[in-house]
Amino acid sequence: MTAILSIDRLNVSFRSGDATVAAVRDVSLEVAAAECVGIVGESGSGKTTMFMAVMRLLARGAHIDGGIHFAGVDMLGSAAHELNRVRGSRLTMIFQDPMTALTPHLTIGRQLCEVLVTHAHMSWSGARRAALDMLERVRIPDPERRLRQHPHELSGGMRQRVMIGMSLLCNPSLLIADEPTSALDVTVQAQIIEILRVLRREMRMATVLISHDLGVVAALADRILVMYAGRIVEGAPMRMLLQRAAHPYTAALLECMPDLAAPRVARMPSLAGTAPAPSERESGCAFAPRCPRAQARCRHERPLLRASGVADHDVACHDPLGA
Amino acid sequence: MNHPLLSVRGLEVRFGVTRVLDDVGFDLQAGETLGLVGESGSGKSTLARAILRLAPAAAGRILWSGEDMLTWSAARLRRHRRHMQLIFQDPLASLNPRMSVADAIAEPLRIFGTGLSARDRRERVDAMLERVGLSAAVADRYPHEFSGGQCQRIGIARAMILRPRLLICDEPVSSLDVSIQGQIVNLLADLQHEWGTAMLFISHNLAVVRHLSHRVLVLYRGRLVEIAEVDTLFKSPVHPYTRALLAAVPDPRRIAAGARTPGDAASVAAAPDDGLGRAEATRGCAFRARCPTAGSVCESVVPPLEALAPGHMVACHVTRTGSLVYP
Numbered sequence: 001m002t003a004i005l006s007i008d009r010l011n012v013s014f015r016s017g018d019a020t021v022a023a024v025r026d027v028s029l030e031v032a033a034a035e036c037v038g039i040v041g042e043s044g045s046g047k048t049t050m051f052m053a054v055m056r057l058l059a060r061g062a063h064i065d066g067g068i069h070f071a072g073v074d075m076l077g078s079a080a081h082e083l084n085r086v087r088g089s090r091l092t093m094i095f096q097d098p099m100t101a102l103t104p105h106l107t108i109g110r111q112l113c114e115v116l117v118t119h120a121h122m123s124w125s126g127a128r129r130a131a132l133d134m135l136e137r138v139r140i141p142d143p144e145r146r147l148r149q150h151p152h153e154l155s156g157g158m159r160q161r162v163m164i165g166m167s168l169l170c171n172p173s174l175l176i177a178d179e180p181t182s183a184l185d186v187t188v189q190a191q192i193i194e195i196l197r198v199l200r201r202e203m204r205m206a207t208v209l210i211s212h213d214l215g216v217v218a219a220l221a222d223r224i225l226v227m228y229a230g231r232i233v234e235g236a237p238m239r240m241l242l243q244r245a246a247h248p249y250t251a252a253l254l255e256c257m258p259d260l261a262a263p264r265v266a267r268m269p270s271l272a273g274t275a276p277a278p279s280e281r282e283s284g285c286a287f288a289p290r291c292p293r294a295q296a297r298c299r300h301e302r303p304l305l306r307a308s309g310v311a312d313h314d315v316a317c318h319d320p321l322g323a
Numbered sequence: 324m325n326h327p328l329l330s331v332r333g334l335e336v337r338f339g340v341t342r343v344l345d346d347v348g349f350d351l352q353a354g355e356t357l358g359l360v361g362e363s364g365s366g367k368s369t370l371a372r373a374i375l376r377l378a379p380a381a382a383g384r385i386l387w388s389g390e391d392m393l394t395w396s397a398a399r400l401r402r403h404r405r406h407m408q409l410i411f412q413d414p415l416a417s418l419n420p421r422m423s424v425a426d427a428i429a430e431p432l433r434i435f436g437t438g439l440s441a442r443d444r445r446e447r448v449d450a451m452l453e454r455v456g457l458s459a460a461v462a463d464r465y466p467h468e469f470s471g472g473q474c475q476r477i478g479i480a481r482a483m484i485l486r487p488r489l490l491i492c493d494e495p496v497s498s499l500d501v502s503i504q505g506q507i508v509n510l511l512a513d514l515q516h517e518w519g520t521a522m523l524f525i526s527h528n529l530a531v532v533r534h535l536s537h538r539v540l541v542l543y544r545g546r547l548v549e550i551a552e553v554d555t556l557f558k559s560p561v562h563p564y565t566r567a568l569l570a571a572v573p574d575p576r577r578i579a580a581g582a583r584t585p586g587d588a589a590s591v592a593a594a595p596d597d598g599l600g601r602a603e604a605t606r607g608c609a610f611r612a613r614c615p616t617a618g619s620v621c622e623s624v625v626p627p628l629e630a631l632a633p634g635h636m637v638a639c640h641v642t643r644t645g646s647l648v649y650p
Contacts, residue, residue: 189571193573219573238578238579253501268505
């Protein structure tokens with residue numbers, strides 16, 4: 001297995017007044033070629049910040065420490081012009097809100113072609129043919145007409161399909177999709193999931209799918225990593241993680257998503273309390289204050305991410321479920 | 324005669340020439356929760372705003388205990404507003420950042436001149452804070468000091484302090500983390516049970532809608548396409564759109580157990596979502612371009628809402644003529 005992306009002991013922090021806000025804490029992970037890795041976590045868990053660091057899109061105030069390598073490029077040690085040789089072509093990212101990611105006053109066609117002219121040095125007419133072809137691949141009806149339209153003339157689902165198409169124009173080795181369906185309705189979400197599933201196979205492209213929704217991640221990912229308070233707390237192949245969750249937080253997240261086919265229960269499951277703010281200093285396990293299984297040890301000794309005893313299944317918990 | 328708390332009849336709302344709501348009608352009984360689902364742009368929030376008289380109705384009637392609210396004077400409406408309260412999706416944005424929590428919650432008591440002294444008001448606020456799971460000790464703090472879930476509790480406290488007879492919730496948990504949503508849902512269920520408030524509950528989160536609602540209403544492009552008791556709607560949905568909607572929800576456990584992913588399951592949903600322009604949509608059934616069972620009649624005639632069983636109404640030509648058999 002060759003890793004297309006490797007993140008090594010990554011820490012990302014920001015200064016806020018006198019305090020240091022640690023958004024990502026000591027995270028290491030690898031994404032293999034053609035693999036789809038799902039990153040699940042709630043707001044503030046550091047999942048977006050980590051991949052903004054990978055893209056080097058964080059503001060100057062961010063302090064990044066550790067190693068990030070994409071396809072042999074040192075993403076932290078390289079100058080902007082070197083980064084730009086991979087960003088937008090071999091390494092691409094799409095976001096939750098396609099409206100703000102598209103330029104409002106340029107046509108869809110102009111924005112798609114620009115990518116190919118800039119990165120693939122194509123002629124405008126060649127780029128136009130490639131853009132048309134891509135709109136068909138992301139199942140946009142009447143693509144000729146869409147090329148001449150502006151972003152506001154498209155529905156949200158169609159805009160997100162345009163964004164996906166744009167991100168795939170240069171055959172990327174890795175697509176980072178940050179909550180790509182969270183602003184969409186479930187029926188449209190299902191379309192986007194299906195498009196991503198088909199295209200990532202066809203293009204043999206690795207994908208990082210960031211989402212708060214375990215269902216969306218399950219539909220696409222080969223492997224799932226769960227983040228809590230800036231750290232990975234559990235990681236396993238999709239089926240194993242969902243069927244044999246070892247971290248109490250993963251189990252709680254699953255419980256909070258009731259099956260629509262199961263009988264209704266009297267109380268909606270939830271977790272008491274809230275996640276710690278990223279500015280809080282940690283002592284022990286960050287999840288301990290909300291954990292039903294927490295013991296004295298959990299409050300002062302932080303559990304390390306380690307093999308659970310089952311292959312490929314890592315968990316950071318002193319008392320994992322099913323152990 | 325016993326009137327429902329709220330009856331909406333033939334409601335139409337237009338923005339310019341666009342019909343955002345078209346011939347929508349339903350009843351809401353006192354103490355009942357009606358879930359309202361549909362995709363963005365289907366008119367869910369506009370329906371809520373029309374009921375609150377924040378969006379003008381172009382046609383139809385909105386009856387409160389049998390009286391048509393659309394004929395009321397501004398003064399009458401203002402007096403009435405204490406009975407209808409609203410909570411929003413973004414709890415922080417709906418609170419004034421410069422108003423302490425106590426002032427925000429007490430504001431309805433002041434506006435509606437409840438005749439309480441400042442001290443009595445404060446007592447009511449403190450009790451309300453405790454009731455929504457916050458402590459009276461936080462009363463003098465400001466919204467930015469609270470998490471999203473706590474801000475939503477404050478919003479609920481403010482909406483409920485007048486004990487309204489109708490509470491409209493517009494996506495009240497959508498901006499909250501999954502692990503927090505249940506806390507807010509349970510709080511709303513408890514308050515309703517205790518005080519008998521009727522709720523119109525708008526959400527795209529079907530699990531939450533199923534949990535709270537007695538009945539569920541499905542909107543598609545401004546038209547009511549199906550309404551039924553909650554268990555009927557989730558177990559035996561009839562309208563092709565409702566079926567697509569339910570099939571499109573990805574369930575992690577079922578996917579892990581080998582179920583097809585929603586993209587496969589919802590062949591309807593996988594069809595392009597842009598079939599019809601607004602003008603075309605006003606002729607015939609608005610869902611026809613995405614519908615796997617649409618026939619020629621669906622292109623020319625708007626399907627009327629008809630009872631399939633007591634309490635179960637559907638607007639679909641194909642299910643009506645019985646030529647459609649679901650597996």
